[in-house]
Amino acid sequence: MTDSLDRADVVVIGAGHAGIEAAWAASRLGATVVVCTLAPSTVGQMPCNPAIGGTAKGHLVREIDALGGLMGQAIDATGIQFRLLNRSRGPAVWSPRAQADKRLYAEALLERLEWAPGVTMLYGQVSELIVQREAVRGVRLEGGHCLEAAQVVVTTGTFLDGLIHVGREQRRAGRYDEPAAVALAASIRSLGLAGGRLKTGTPPRVHRRSIDFSALTAQAGDEEPVPFSFQTAELPQPQVCCHTTRTNERVHRLVRASVADSPLYNGQITGIGPRYCPSLEDKVMRFPDKEAHQVFLEPEGLDVDEIYINGFSMSLPAEVQHAVVRALPGLGDAELIRPGYAVEYDFIQPTSLHHTLEVKTIGGLYFAGQINGTSGYEEAAAQGWVAGVNAGLRATNRPPIVLGRHESYVGILVDDLVTRGCLEPYRMFTSRAEHRLRLRIDNADLRLTPIGRSLGTVSDERWARFETRRQRYTTNTTRLQSTLVRIGSGDRVAAAEALRNPSIRLSDLVRTESALGLDLDPLTPTLDIASLDADCRYVGYVRRQEQEVLRAERYASQRVPVHFSFTDLPGLSRELQQRLTEVRPTTVAMAGSVSGMTPAALALVSAAISRRTLSATVAADDISSGGSPD
Ligand SMILES: Cc1cc2nc3c(=O)[nH]c(=O)nc-3n(C[C@H](O)[C@H](O)[C@H](O)COP(=O)(O)OP(=O)(O)OC[C@H]3O[C@@H](n4cnc5c(N)ncnc54)[C@H](O)[C@@H]3O)c2cc1C
Numbered sequence: 001m002t003d004s005l006d007r008a009d010v011v012v013i014g015a016g017h018a019g020i021e022a023a024w025a026a027s028r029l030g031a032t033v034v035v036c037t038l039a040p041s042t043v044g045q046m047p048c049n050p051a052i053g054g055t056a057k058g059h060l061v062r063e064i065d066a067l068g069g070l071m072g073q074a075i076d077a078t079g080i081q082f083r084l085l086n087r088s089r090g091p092a093v094w095s096p097r098a099q100a101d102k103r104l105y106a107e108a109l110l111e112r113l114e115w116a117p118g119v120t121m122l123y124g125q126v127s128e129l130i131v132q133r134e135a136v137r138g139v140r141l142e143g144g145h146c147l148e149a150a151q152v153v154v155t156t157g158t159f160l161d162g163l164i165h166v167g168r169e170q171r172r173a174g175r176y177d178e179p180a181a182v183a184l185a186a187s188i189r190s191l192g193l194a195g196g197r198l199k200t201g202t203p204p205r206v207h208r209r210s211i212d213f214s215a216l217t218a219q220a221g222d223e224e225p226v227p228f229s230f231q232t233a234e235l236p237q238p239q240v241c242c243h244t245t246r247t248n249e250r251v252h253r254l255v256r257a258s259v260a261d262s263p264l265y266n267g268q269i270t271g272i273g274p275r276y277c278p279s280l281e282d283k284v285m286r287f288p289d290k291e292a293h294q295v296f297l298e299p300e301g302l303d304v305d306e307i308y309i310n311g312f313s314m315s316l317p318a319e320v321q322h323a324v325v326r327a328l329p330g331l332g333d334a335e336l337i338r339p340g341y342a343v344e345y346d347f348i349q350p351t352s353l354h355h356t357l358e359v360k361t362i363g364g365l366y367f368a369g370q371i372n373g374t375s376g377y378e379e380a381a382a383q384g385w386v387a388g389v390n391a392g393l394r395a396t397n398r399p400p401i402v403l404g405r406h407e408s409y410v411g412i413l414v415d416d417l418v419t420r421g422c423l424e425p426y427r428m429f430t431s432r433a434e435h436r437l438r439l440r441i442d443n444a445d446l447r448l449t450p451i452g453r454s455l456g457t458v459s460d461e462r463w464a465r466f467e468t469r470r471q472r473y474t475t476n477t478t479r480l481q482s483t484l485v486r487i488g489s490g491d492r493v494a495a496a497e498a499l500r501n502p503s504i505r506l507s508d509l510v511r512t513e514s515a516l517g518l519d520l521d522p523l524t525p526t527l528d529i530a531s532l533d534a535d536c537r538y539v540g541y542v543r544r545q546e547q548e549v550l551r552a553e554r555y556a557s558q559r560v561p562v563h564f565s566f567t568d569l570p571g572l573s574r575e576l577q578q579r580l581t582e583v584r585p586t587t588v589a590m591a592g593s594v595s596g597m598t599p600a601a602l603a604l605v606s607a608a609i610s611r612r613t614l615s616a617t618v619a620a621d622d623i624s625s626g627g628s629p630d
Contacts, residue, residue: 005122008034009395011139011149012388013126013184015043018155018369018380020109021069022388026151027118028068028457029392034147035113036122036139038178043121044074044109046377047158047175048202050102050300050308053228055085056428057378058095059409062444064378064385065229067410068457070112071381072229078104080240080302082225084526091530092436096228099221101237101301122147127183129154131191135363142183150364151391154188155384157370158200160346161185165263166339167317176341185346191362194349198425199271200375201264201279201342203312204321207335208305215330216243216297226524230445230469231462233523240299243330246292247280247312250327255284258320263342269315271344274375274425279342280314280324295328306337315342347373350417355402356390357383357414366391373422374413382410383417389457401455406435406549407447435545437538442531445469469521476518476532480506485513499536506533555588558606561613571604580605 009031012023020043023035037043052075053061065072079098086093113119128140129152138148159174159181172180189195219242225235262281263269273279278286283293296310309328314321318339325334350372352359357372359365368387369380390400403411412432433439439447449466452458458466480499484492487504495516498504506529510518520528535542566572566580576596585591588606 005034005120005145005147007138007148008032008120009149010034010151010153010388010391011036011147012153012155013037013139014155014157014159014369015110015113015121016045016155016157016369016380017071017377018157018384018387019153020044020113021064021071021381021384022153022155022366022368022391023113023119024070024116025068025385025388025457026153026392026395027116028459029389029396029398029455031118031151031392031395033116033119034122034149035119036124036126036141036147038125039123040110040121041106042178043113044106045175046100046102046105048200048313049310050105050298051097051099052079052105052377053085053095053097054378055093055095056409056430056432057376058085058097058228059430059439059441059444060378060382060413060428061096061228062230062441063408063410063448064381065231066444066448067385067389067452068449068459068462069381069385070109071378072227073231074105074108074112075100076227076229076232076235077108078237079225079228079235080237080299081221081242082227082235082239083222084226091442091534092440093430094441094530095430096226096441098225098228099240099242099298101304103301103304104237125179125181125184128187129184129191129365131362131365134361136365151366151395152364153366153368153384153387153391154371155367155369155380155387156181156184157380158343158345159184160188160371163344165269165315165342165344167261167263167315167320168266168268169317170263170268173343174345175343176338188346188348191359193352193359193361195347196349197271197344198347198373198422199269199273199342199344200277200425201273201313201315202340203280203309203314204325204340205300205306205308205337206325206331207337208299208307210331210333210335211243211297211307212330212332213243216245218242219244219296224526226526230449231465238302240302242299243297245295245297245329245331247283247295247328248292251280251324252284252291254320254324254327255281255314255316258316259285261317261320263315269342269344272424273342274427276427277313277375280312281316297330312340314340316340345370347371347422349373349421351419351421353418354400355414355418356400357387357418358390358394358400364391364394372417373426374417375425375427379413379426379428382413385457386410386414389455393455401451403448403451404549405433406438406545406552407451408444409433409439435549437534437541438545440530440534442527442534446473446531472519472521472528473531476520476528477535479516479518480532480536483513483516485509485516496536499533500539506536552589555592555602555606558588558609560585560587560591560609564609564612566605569604569608572601576601
């Protein structure tokens, strides 16, 4: 615990998914942390879907876990339906997803934070950031109390000047029944950072007892659920079913008839919303030919009455929502617990941030989560880890850490945000990864746990378990390389080589070839097998990707000499010569992002710079040894 509530190494504003990971990571590094949030009930809330993971988001959670973060363990402890998505496709895109008991999930995280060494919870509203001489000095709370800190992490989600819309009704709020952060929004605006307004929305919730489940299609979880955390030994909660239904012409007619009252369609909302997560109004109006859209009914917990209607987000007037919900098959008598709504809020343009998520112009001030223009719990948590760990490193006078695009989705997320900025709410997709075959959920620990350990975010217990797992992986790889198996009627070949044949799967070999004797984790044999299978099968691709990574690193460090001329470079098109001359990149990697640049042209530029640097060095050597520059 900190000695007082007057000063800390790191202050974290907000205890959503970003704030929790930020506080946890900073405290793991030995920093004292004060977490300021409105009330205990605001910690780890899931204001939208009561689920963690999904395509690419599941990758982020596995990575946060491998780095010693909390999200994976929290969902494993409280998950009530687990599914591994994209199982029919390659392991690079397998992604875990789980429904949470959202009350238990929030309680689990609150307990972890309250007991975390070095972390103090302070319940109240922050109204101002104290910034002097281009460095943050602390925060002021409503009521005037000041808290000194040289590192402040802002993770206020949708709260900055939050404005909620239900039909034509509007009110200031950060979430449905929580106050907006109006004073803090003004304080942040006064820093002069670029930013704007975004919006997101959530569907109505209905009472469990009012649903006719017999009219719905049941959707069970996996028979052998795969946990998120590399630490998890068991999944303690009973597993439940979700259900699906479909919209119909009646639903669509009701939406069309009331769309003028939707703030999304009557000009009331100006913030930009997530394109990939369209509201019901958007689905009906933008895709008029589509007769039905699938809708999922997901319980918000084991002993909770609320059922979340996934795929049914809307901000129509409450009475219209009631009618629209009742038009769904199986929901003819549905009782609405809470209407859906849209919320508009301030975000800051993440190009104002370094890769550590520290503001470029204000030392010690970090932003993480939805405030940086992202959407989703997992994207928020990943940024929280990055900002928290870097705030902790700064507080303890250590150099910052930046995860590369080639080693993690966390690195891709941060790099996309700070280099490209936000034009619409950002969500992670596997297609954003250049090195997808390497960045799998099964090997997140092999990629990242050693990094976490070297920083101090990975506990002794996790490290011991990891070392066993790494040893198991090495032993199994050796067995695959040395055990001969017969394929069809052909010769016997090493199992590792046999796996390059697309029709052969390691899961089958494990059953038929007892000589393999692989040592598999009893809880996640599927993932152990996936790691080994993929590493043998894709060995050629992965090596090529590793070469690309090395090349990218070389380009990033290869500087373009100040007076280097791109004109008349043999083999480079006149158009590219012109663009490069205009842009004047300072590194070869930057030249690579010039529009129209191809890998071949970039290799040519790199070679020309190397030749020029080499001849300049030779000339300098000649001069210093008395030779003639000619
Ligand atoms: C209505 C709605 C719909 C959403 N829909 C989607 C969706 O469709 N898809 C999706 O992926 N994500 C959706 N989300 C987003 C998801 O909730 C967020 O991405 C995620 O929670 C962001 O995490 P965060 O940590 O950045 O912020 P949050 O989880 O919002 O946490 C913010 C924290 O900051 C605290 N706080 C705020 N201001 C102050 C202050 N001044 N002083 C002290 N504490 C403060 C709050 O109490 C809270 O603890 C939705 C969110 C909302 C509200």
